Amino acid sequence: MAKEPEYIIVNIDTPRKYNWSTGKYLGHVYAEAKENKKLVGNKCPKCKAIMWGPTIVCPKCKVETGWEWEELPETGTVTQYTYLVFPLWDPHYGERWANPHPSGTILLENGVYQRHFLEETDPEKLKVGMRVQAVWKEDYDERGLGMQDVPYYRTIEE
């Protein structure tokens, strides 16, 4: 019987680091979150839509958006959610893990969609239509990661 071929696999485990420039518009979001605990989006002068994340050009109107900013509301309604059951590889943590916090799509009061995590980890308590509010990192020194300065949204009773 022919011998089974031996295949050689070379494992390459070089970390690839990078520095990412926020740019002027997203930099403003980082600064407002760090200094004032506000998430801000900029406004299209034509259709008046709030760009979140901010953009230099409104993708639909194809006009420059300019420097008119509006604070995003703190509360909204969950329109979609999902949660990891099977751990996936996360390049930012360098390991396989399941984030216990569900990932949600949240419709804020001004019509802006916020794609972020939900604090609630009990699947039984998750539902489309639930009301949530942004939770901020209170320690100034811990802030500085833009949208991540709000780690998740908390369920609120109204």
Added chain:
Amino acid sequence: MANKVAIVGIGQTYHKSNRPDVNMPEMVGEAVRAALEDADMNIKDIEATFHANMETFEGIYMPDHIMAAEMGGFGKPGLKVATGGTSGGSAVCEGFYMVASGLQDVVMVVGYEKQDCGDTTAAITAALVPSWSKGAATGAIGEFAKQALSYMETSGAKEEHAAMVRLKADKGACRNPYAHLKLGLTSIDQVLESGYLVWPLRFLDFCPQSCGACVLILASEEKAKKITKKPVWLADVEVVHQEPFRAGTFGDPTGTETYTQHVACENIYKRNGITNVRRDIDLAEIYEPSNWEEMNLYEHFHFCEKGEGWKLIEKGVTEMDGEFPVNPSGGVIATNPIGATPIIRVAEAALQIRGDAGEHQATRDVKTALASALGGPNWTTLALLKREM
């Protein structure tokens, strides 16, 4: 007016999770040789090569430079595209543009992914603005999970309908010698017993990570008639890109987002006089990364009315022996070597038109077929194929 473009050669590898027996160029070479054999051509007859691969998925940058020999690309013009899931569809468009413009007569379109080299989900997550994606780590799967939830809530479809899509796909895959996942499923319950991956998506609701390659040879009318007795005409192509979605990338519960599928298919249907899709087109090979997205795409491409995609699968309309077969090859949920996947859609549609699909040949005669691709923040490419033109 564009010159006529024909598909004259089709080749693909078999698809598997791991191919430790070959490196990337060797794997691509298998499909290149198969396509040349199908067209009965020599690599010297190919004037240019268009190449699709999402390089970060393997962790190797500029894979085209190690591929030049196996693709026969040395000393010839060529381009590589990396547009996420649509990469292969974009490469088909590039080949089409070249031949349709008359700048080249015979070109090769190559797509491949060797996902055992890297980690695709990690790479997709890293495609976002870093600070936005930190900790999300669900890649495409999380977005399709949200789509499934929205589809359930808005259309009335049940998990059983998603399971029917997998059963249909598996029936095709088991008959397709090149397909990756061949599960031999016999009941809906077997699908519903598979565990959740990213809720509400089950393991059997989503596509596998495949290694594989697919190659098409495209030729002008004059060349095509000399090369083959069975040219399949690439009648038209369309590409539509999109900004990152705000409301939900693949399933929008608000109805406010613009879907690239709508823009793309409305453009191509209008240009080609297609007013009743299931009457004017005989078969479709669509890019459905999940069971749920297949039902959603039926609606986006106007195979049925909004909210009725699940009824097509329930009635068996899209089965291999149905009135309007969709993905008799087993589709993307059975086989997904990303860069190759959209090219496989076009290749399978062409095999159906040629009558060369073998065991998974559709029952009805296929004269016109639609092939789609999906990727990025919901981008779309389409190809319309015809037997006569």
